[in-house]
Amino acid sequence: ADKTSQYTIGFSQCIGSDLWRRTMLDEMKMELSLHPDVKFIYTDAGGNSQKQTEQVKKMLDDGIDLLIISPNEAKPLTDIVEQTYNKGIPVIVIDRKTSSALYTAYVGADNYQIGRMAGEYLGSVLKGKGNVAEVMGLPGSSPAIERDRGFNDGIKKHPGIHITVQVYGDWLKANAQKQLIKIEPALKNVNAIFAHNDVMASGTRDVLNKLQISKGVKVLGVDALPGNGGGLQMVASKIINASLLYPTGGKEAITTAFRILNKESFTRENLLQSVVIDSTNVQLMKLQWSKINSQQKDIERQQSLLEEQRQIYNNQQVILNVIVIT
Numbered sequence: 001a002d003k004t005s006q007y008t009i010g011f012s013q014c015i016g017s018d019l020w021r022r023t024m025l026d027e028m029k030m031e032l033s034l035h036p037d038v039k040f041i042y043t044d045a046g047g048n049s050q051k052q053t054e055q056v057k058k059m060l061d062d063g064i065d066l067l068i069i070s071p072n073e074a075k076p077l078t079d080i081v082e083q084t085y086n087k088g089i090p091v092i093v094i095d096r097k098t099s100s101a102l103y104t105a106y107v108g109a110d111n112y113q114i115g116r117m118a119g120e121y122l123g124s125v126l127k128g129k130g131n132v133a134e135v136m137g138l139p140g141s142s143p144a145i146e147r148d149r150g151f152n153d154g155i156k157k158h159p160g161i162h163i164t165v166q167v168y169g170d171w172l173k174a175n176a177q178k179q180l181i182k183i184e185p186a187l188k189n190v191n192a193i194f195a196h197n198d199v200m201a202s203g204t205r206d207v208l209n210k211l212q213i214s215k216g217v218k219v220l221g222v223d224a225l226p227g228n229g230g231g232l233q234m235v236a237s238k239i240i241n242a243s244l245l246y247p248t249g250g251k252e253a254i255t256t257a258f259r260i261l262n263k264e265s266f267t268r269e270n271l272l273q274s275v276v277i278d279s280t281n282v283q284l285m286k287l288q289w290s291k292i293n294s295q296q297k298d299i300e301r302q303q304s305l306l307e308e309q310r311q312i313y314n315n316q317q318v319i320l321n322v323i324v325i326t
C-alpha cells in the first residue's frame, strides 16, 4: 500500500499529438488508474523546447513530487532538468534524453542499438551491396543523434553499402517529404531508405510513388505501433518493408515513479527491447497486440463494474445516514 494520496506527478511531453505519444499517455493512464488518489499534471510543449522549459518551471512553482520528462531537444532542456534534480525532485527521463547524467532514472529503448539493427538489417536485405538514404529525426533530439550513430556503425559492417544522402525530417511526415523532394536526383540512385520513424517512412513511400521511383526501393521505419495508421499495419500492407519496435515506456515510467516515491528499490536504466518487424513476423505481432488489447478491454470492463458497485454502496450509505438521522 503506497501513500499515493499525497503525490503529484508532473509529466512534461515534448509533443503530444502523434500516435506514438498518445499511446504513451494511454499506457501511463492505464497504470495511473491503479493509483486513483495521485494527482497527475500533463503538459504538451508542441515541439517547442523553450515552451517545454517554461512548462517545467511552472510545474516546479506549482509543486510536484516527481517529474517525468521527454525532452524535445537534449541541450535546451538540460538546464531545467538539472535544476529540478538538484532541488531534490526525482526526474524520470523517458524516450528522449538531456545532455546530462543528472536524472534519477531513464526509461526507453536503446536508440543506438535500434540504428545499428536497422543498418545491419538493410545490409542483409541488400545482400551487402547498394546505396542507402537516411531520413533523420529532429536535429539535437537524442534519438535522432543515437539512431544516426548506430545506423552508420551497422552499415560499416557492409563495405559494399554506402549512405549516399541524408536529410532531416524532424520526426514529421510533411517535413520529411519536403526535404526528400529536394533531393530527387539522389533518390533515383538509392536501393533503400532508413527513416528514423514510421510517419517519415510513410512520407518517404509517398514521395517515391509520386516521383515514380521503382517499387523495389526498400523503406524501413521505427516505432511499429499497433492500430489504425500504425507501423504494423503499414508493414502488413507493404507500404513500408520493415519497422523496428520502439516501445513507448509509458507503463514502466509510472511503475518506476511509484517505486521512487515510495522509497523502494528501482532500476536507474530501464532499457526496453526492440525487434525488427517485417513480412516474416508482422502477423504474429498483430495477433499478440490484439490479444493484449482484448485483455485490456476486459480489465476496463471490470474496472467500470467495480466503479458501479462503489457508487451503489455509497448511495446506500447515504440512505442509511438519512434513516439514522430521521
Ligand code: FRU
Binding pocket: 015, 018, 020, 021, 095, 096, 137, 141, 143, 171, 196, 197, 198, 199, 222, 223, 246
Ligand atoms: C514521436 C516520435 C516517434 C519517435 C520518437 C523519438 O513523437 O517522433 O515517432 O520514435 O518520437 O523521440
